Amino acid sequence: MSKQLVVNPDKCASCRTCELMCSFERAKVFNPRLSAVTVIDYEEALTSVPVMCMQCEEASCLKVCPVGAISKDGNGAVVMNNDKCIVCKMCVSACPLGNISFSPISRRVFKCDLCGGDPKCARFCSPGAIQFVDPTESPGRKKAVAERFKDVFGEEVPS
Amino acid sequence: MNAWVGTILRVDLASETITKEPLNLKDAHDYIGARGLGTKYFCDEVGPKVDALSPENKLIFMTGPLTGTGAASGGRYNVISKSPLTGTIGAANSGGYFAPELKYAGYDGIIFENASDTPVYLYINDDIVELRDASGLWGKTVYETTDLLKEENGESFKVSCIGPPGENGCLYSGVLNDKHRAAGRGGMGAVMGSKKLKAVTVRGTGSVSVARPEKFMEAIIDARAKLKAHPVGGAGLAALGTQVLVNIINESGALPTRNWRDGSIFDEADATGGESLADKYLVKNKGCFGCSIDCARVTVVPDGPFKSSGEGPEYEAGWSYGADCGVSDLAAICKASFLCNEYGMDPITLGATIACAMELAEMGAIPEEDIGFKLRFGDPHAIVHLTEAVGKNEGFGKILALGSYRLAEKYGHPELSMSVKKQEMPAYDGRAAQGMALEYATSNRGGCHVRGYMTSPELLGVPFKMDPLVTEGKAATLKIFQDLTALIDSAGICLFTTFGLGLPEIAAQYREAVGTDETDEEILFKGERVWNLEKHFNIAAGVEKDTLPPRLLREKLPSGPAAGRVAELGVMLAEYYELRGWDKDGVPTTEKDGATGIKYEAKVLCDV
Numbered sequence: 175m176s177k178q179l180v181v182n183p184d185k186c187a188s189c190r191t192c193e194l195m196c197s198f199e200r201a202k203v204f205n206p207r208l209s210a211v212t213v214i215d216y217e218e219a220l221t222s223v224p225v226m227c228m229q230c231e232e233a234s235c236l237k238v239c240p241v242g243a244i245s246k247d248g249n250g251a252v253v254m255n256n257d258k259c260i261v262c263k264m265c266v267s268a269c270p271l272g273n274i275s276f277s278p279i280s281r282r283v284f285k286c287d288l289c290g291g292d293p294k295c296a297r298f299c300s301p302g303a304i305q306f307v308d309p310t311e312s313p314g315r316k317k318a319v320a321e322r323f324k325d326v327f328g329e330e331v332p333s
Numbered sequence: 334m335n336a337w338v339g340t341i342l343r344v345d346l347a348s349e350t351i352t353k354e355p356l357n358l359k360d361a362h363d364y365i366g367a368r369g370l371g372t373k374y375f376c377d378e379v380g381p382k383v384d385a386l387s388p389e390n391k392l393i394f395m396t397g398p399l400t401g402t403g404a405a406s407g408g409r410y411n412v413i414s415k416s417p418l419t420g421t422i423g424a425a426n427s428g429g430y431f432a433p434e435l436k437y438a439g440y441d442g443i444i445f446e447n448a449s450d451t452p453v454y455l456y457i458n459d460d461i462v463e464l465r466d467a468s469g470l471w472g473k474t475v476y477e478t479t480d481l482l483k484e485e486n487g488e489s490f491k492v493s494c495i496g497p498p499g500e501n502g503c504l505y506s507g508v509l510n511d512k513h514r515a516a517g518r519g520g521m522g523a524v525m526g527s528k529k530l531k532a533v534t535v536r537g538t539g540s541v542s543v544a545r546p547e548k549f550m551e552a553i554i555d556a557r558a559k560l561k562a563h564p565v566g567g568a569g570l571a572a573l574g575t576q577v578l579v580n581i582i583n584e585s586g587a588l589p590t591r592n593w594r595d596g597s598i599f600d601e602a603d604a605t606g607g608e609s610l611a612d613k614y615l616v617k618n619k620g621c622f623g624c625s626i627d628c629a630r631v632t633v634v635p636d637g638p639f640k641s642s643g644e645g646p647e648y649e650a651g652w653s654y655g656a657d658c659g660v661s662d663l664a665a666i667c668k669a670s671f672l673c674n675e676y677g678m679d680p681i682t683l684g685a686t687i688a689c690a691m692e693l694a695e696m697g698a699i700p701e702e703d704i705g706f707k708l709r710f711g712d713p714h715a716i717v718h719l720t721e722a723v724g725k726n727e728g729f730g731k732i733l734a735l736g737s738y739r740l741a742e743k744y745g746h747p748e749l750s751m752s753v754k755k756q757e758m759p760a761y762d763g764r765a766a767q768g769m770a771l772e773y774a775t776s777n778r779g780g781c782h783v784r785g786y787m788t789s790p791e792l793l794g795v796p797f798k799m800d801p802l803v804t805e806g807k808a809a810t811l812k813i814f815q816d817l818t819a820l821i822d823s824a825g826i827c828l829f830t831t832f833g834l835g836l837p838e839i840a841a842q843y844r845e846a847v848g849t850d851e852t853d854e855e856i857l858f859k860g861e862r863v864w865n866l867e868k869h870f871n872i873a874a875g876v877e878k879d880t881l882p883p884r885l886l887r888e889k890l891p892s893g894p895a896a897g898r899v900a901e902l903g904v905m906l907a908e909y910y911e912l913r914g915w916d917k918d919g920v921p922t923t924e925k926d927g928a929t930g931i932k933y934e935a936k937v938l939c940d941v
Contacts, residue, residue: 184617187617187618187619187620187624187627187629188619188620189619189620189621189622189623189624189625189627190430190622190623191403191620191623191624191625194402194403194623195403197540198403198546198550201540202542202546203540203541203542203543204401204402204403204540204541204542204543205437205538205539205540205541206437207437207538208540220616220617220631220633221617278538279538279539279540298557300557300561300620300625300627301571301618301620301627
């Protein structure tokens, strides 16, 4: 099973380093608007949420593309072939999560491609709000819940 | 263009003319950006004797070459002008998200000239730059102004603005961006208010590029890893914020208590510190743009008489309202500190001014009717009430709005203002950390802890440990720290990166971003150049000589590790001037000016 990006908004410090690193990876410049990940702030709720492509198993963008420019790669990423893409932007409309963007600078459509298996957003996320993990091997939140049960019901084994 | 984006906005508020001019690249190279470059523009264009609150003064917003680049903690800008509080060059530094947005819109900085007749704000949406009517915003707080501008223009706009104290000429009103981040010290808000400029709002969609992308990425990966691994810059500040210092500084006997009158050990310090804050009121921590330190506190006081929410308090505000006012109620300290952000005021100066008023009131120097109630040290309601009074420009607040020096002078005891060059010293007693004493005395913007931060080696052992009680070696270390902080402030990164980074890491990021092959020492020398230019301005402005309040020079600390000590300034100062290449009166010599290339010619056009 390939790894996937998992977000934990509780840990997000809203520093937007993910956006900077993503834009650099994609365009070799720093520009949050060229980033495939966006941090959305909710000031009143005191939280912020990093949002990016979830690499759907049943990807609408892939299905709707009229020229077959979108495919799945070996890392489980839904990737875009710019040579084939005609920039019709149907995928932008089709994505139910709003995670395909159009760059007014390059006049290209772009999305997260997991940086070829080493997503920079996760690598540079200092508080660990974005992690790149194997979904079958990382019971993260399940384990946290289980540990609470353990604290309540568990017993100390005398050594 | 790399690192810098190449354009300066020049805004004449009187004629409402906006021009875009190319960045002066020679000056950018010599003075870096932000604090240094803004000061260079300022000194070239404005006379040192200008009245700080007159239209002839200028107000400069300036980012640095590393702002918005992904450099470690690289999201900062400076607001530069002549300070109405101190009469020195004023340069106040802030993080948050505003500065990178300005660069993404395509501007390294903005120079505001003259004054508008009616309230205006500057609207920047990439290429579209307009002065707009702000009569509906005049009188609004920082929070209200920010919300209203976002409502009007869109959520993606960032806002930097002043509150009512800036409009009313409070001499330590700040310029606040993203609601909670302050270019706080020296009264830059009052200068902005005197120009009837309420706010700047910006949205930018462009890019910032760097000269050597691959090498720059290597440099920032290295810097970020070192910062993360450092006990303070990594886990420490993220867990406890800057308030982590309260107990540490108190244990060193360096936490000034009750207007520095009662020594520097506060018995109730623990109740006001970062650990208590984390236990009681901390909701989560937050980071400025591109920062991994995440020292900001999102804080809620859920109930009680001081029910409130906001960001902070930072250590210096926690001290000014806490130990300095003898207050141990953390909820009151939080609320007073939040009010400073909401109204746009410097909590160091305001808290310390209240502390000064408390001492004057206790000794009977201020008539009770002037204040309106019996003011005493330790009163949590008083710090909140008086902070609001300054914010709203009401009653005794009108006098407090001028700072402790003018307050103490009015009531016949200027010696009880714990200020240097009329700006209040923050939360570290120079008698218990001799290098801090020298730092306060020689700071180019009056009493200040971020023009060198000798606290770090003296009280925290970072990056190396120095005995806080000796004077030997302090001048030499301070000179390097002053030049380094000038470099850091000018580059557009955060001073806290020094909790993990040294000159090699900082210089490497600068070098790869702008594409230069200058050595570390050559890059540090730019910081020295900035320092010397600031000094020239201050001398030409007629600022008082480098000294300390008599209390630090004469009154011995009563207890703690530094018991019996005063600030031994004289010997350190002479050594410092010599190391700086200045004469015995602290004036840069012709030889030094030759080395820095500074030809300071005080502009006469504004002199009076």
